Amino acid sequence: MSFRGLASGQLYDFDVTQRRAEYATPPLSQQDLDRNGVVPAKSLLKWMQAARMELPWLQGGYGGLQQLHPTVPRRIFIASQGLEFVKHGLLSNAQSKSVLTRVWLGKVGRTSMEFRYDIFFDSEKVAEASSVAIVVSPAAERFQPSPVPEDLRPLVTSSARGADPAECLRSIPDLPSPAYRVKAVVRFSDEDINKHANHSAQALFFEDAKEEMAADASAPPPLRRLAAQELRSLAIAYLAEAHAKDELTICLEPRGSSLDVWVQRERPAPKLLAKGRMYLASRSQL
Secondary structure, three states: OOEEOOOOOOEEOOOOOOOEEEEEOOOOOHHHOOOOOOOOHHHHHHHHHHHHOOOOOOOHHHHHHHHOOOOOOOEEEEEEEEEEEOOOOHHHOOOOOOEEEEEEEEEEOOOEEEEEEEEEEOOEEEEEEEEEEEEEEEEOOEEEEOOOOHHHHHHOOOOOOOOOOHHHHHOOOOOOOOOEEEEEEOOHHHEOOOOOEOHHHHHHHHHHHHHHHHHOOOOOHHHHHHHOOEEEEEEEEEOOOOOOOOEEEEEEEEEOOEEEEEEEEEEOOOEEEEEEEEEEEOHHHO
């Protein structure tokens, strides 16, 4: 069976007109929860990735994306992600519930695509999320931004609601003056098939640093109280790749009821890898 591109008229062996996709998990068990009995943010980011890879025009290894007219090597890099919970406290009430993640194509720029998500525990919606991806092609041994294939533009869906990380990410400086620092090393298990730390690893670094600050008896009490609160929403900008054995410093700075976070590589080749913000809420606010 063949499918015709809505813009180019080209024929494909996959459905290039599919706007939405879903990814479902079996019921969650105790092993899916962290030490606080909560589903970690890194898991939600992985489910978001799994959902968008169910879109036929992406496919595993971006095989579908590379076949779109004009046929050139392509893949996508995730530039930023946002995650916002529609009701607080839901991540601690997830055991025995199945997860369903729905994805669709939001806004499309010249070289960028926005993916939008709804995440459900059983039939209850728990979060809205977004990912901004840049289409890239190899050029002179590097990846360069590449135009979004025209056959994807007719798939755009209105997405003017929630979980847009752009505004808060712009307000986070690239040069932190943090109140607290945590050391970490990228593990081989943090890498994915592309031999770099998966974007969900950055969420792990964020949450681990928050937990370490909360548990540190030498940290100022106001910082510990803030870090002990539950995650309300999350925004991350990905600035450079991390690889196994990279030595990192994760910097945290309070900003009202949130924590600004920076992940800096110290060795080799010092560089800012990611920055973001965790909005937090005490149990009395949930």
